[in-house]
Amino acid sequence: MKKINFILILGIVFLCSFISISNYDSKFVEISSVSEKGYTYNVVYMNRGGSKNRIKAKYFASPANSSVPQRFLNFSENKNMIMVSSAGYMDNYGVPVGLTIDNGKLVNKNLGSTDGLIIVYPTGGIVATDIEKGDLTLQGGGITPGRKFDIRNSWTDRNDFIKWAQSQEATVFQTHLLVYKDKLSIATNAEPTKRERRFLAVGKDKSSGDLCHAILNLPEYTSLYDGTFRAKKFLNDTGNMEITFMINLDTGYQDVCFLYNKDASINNLIHGQRSLDYAVNLLAYYYE
Template sequence: MKYITFLSIYLLTLSQIYCQYPSKQAEFSTANIGGENYSVIKLSNFNKKLKAKYFAAKDQNNNSVYKRYLGWQMNKNVICYSSGTYMDNYNIDLAKPVGLCIDQGRIVNRGLILNKFDGLVIAYPSGRITVHNLKSKTMQIDKGDGKMTNYNLSNNFERIQFMNWAQEQEVTVFQTHLFCYKNQFFSNIDNSKTAGRRFLAAGTNSDGEFKQYIINLSSANTLLDASRKAINYLKSFEELSEIDFLINLDPGAQDVFGAYNSAGQRVIKSGFQGTLDISKSLNLIVYYVD
């Protein structure tokens, strides 16, 4: 019995050491502004080691997102994770992402909903994440070899070329709501339903530093109202001179959210935890250091 207790403490200590990362990598803050509670994770690419990973769906062997995550995270220092884009079903055995979706080069869904989800997110194997505006039609993509190319996804031929490139490079691609892009705010959003909201944003502050943010709003807000609040927060309190993008992370019926501080301890403050356990994940975006 003493041996088991000692082993448990030893493994816990190991896991905390293993999960440590530089404190400059992530800052956790809460604020009440105008009656709204903001829970914010500010992510910095300290030592150029911050990375993002997206699990879009079950893999070809029918392994769940959670099982895939468990196998992947063994040698990673996880900072935070959240449910990502919308799914067509909340049954974990049947759910598939809406819109165009490619998972590590494997096509999950060929559908493209240009008129509803204008944000196209690309997660590269290197851990870099970029967001593109489908409204612009032509997207400039870093092909990974130092060369840039343009794709117009409304053109069938160029769309096939893009998907071939995504398969070859084993990138992950998904669609979601895009609320702000290059400082341009989009307001053509359904403004009827209210719920808690969560966003992923990125931008450059007044010191010229590029930061990424996960912003969680606990109050029931429409998408339009919540996105306006998030943009105001970024400009007024984070002093972003340019918002590169602001996209939706769906905290609805698939509300998975969790974070770890630099000591490897779970952040248990209100606003940094979802209503569902990570084992219920239908998709998952993860920020980490390896």
């Protein structure tokens, strides 16, 4: 444990040396900790800023010309960083699990068993689909409007989807889809192991209609289903959020997570147990 903590401290120092001191606008980012009925909910609530889309996401999954941690460090220099976290799963060989495309570069062409397919656009937006339904639709890249892609059961659809992602320089990864269209989409017996949980929810504010993203960390150990159930209820009720989708963020072996205050200092309200160099993939949020 002491060794891991020492590595974590070194990682934080190394990370901070690359981060700009410029600020994000706190009216678009709210960091809070709420206790309800004996449970703690640590939340980073991000309003994308209407048509301006001030909050943007970036996903790293390919070593490319340097490692994923180094790519993130290079990217984050002079950026107004909000948060970075491990996201998708990895196998025993350190390869991202499931279909993975990084900015148009094919990393893993094999479709995984998880139902959530996440697309991160170059513009910084994120969308998700349930690939078990076979009704994924796309725009641009010569795709016929209204065409539905069943990438689970059709090799042609999967191949055409990969070509589209490459042509659009899109980023794609798989993970568990926990909530879809504001309804639970997880089985009650899903992963009973109890551990700290971290989720990403995307939806809209019920009052303003603004598009919002929320990263919710549950520090008390819980099963995946129980954590999902409580997180959805909290975001619906206390967070006043209608959830378009919610996905699981990996808190296993590559539990990497850093949260930044508006002055670029580290906020330890939400943090991982591993140093940056453990990351095989990273989901980063920044303000522009």
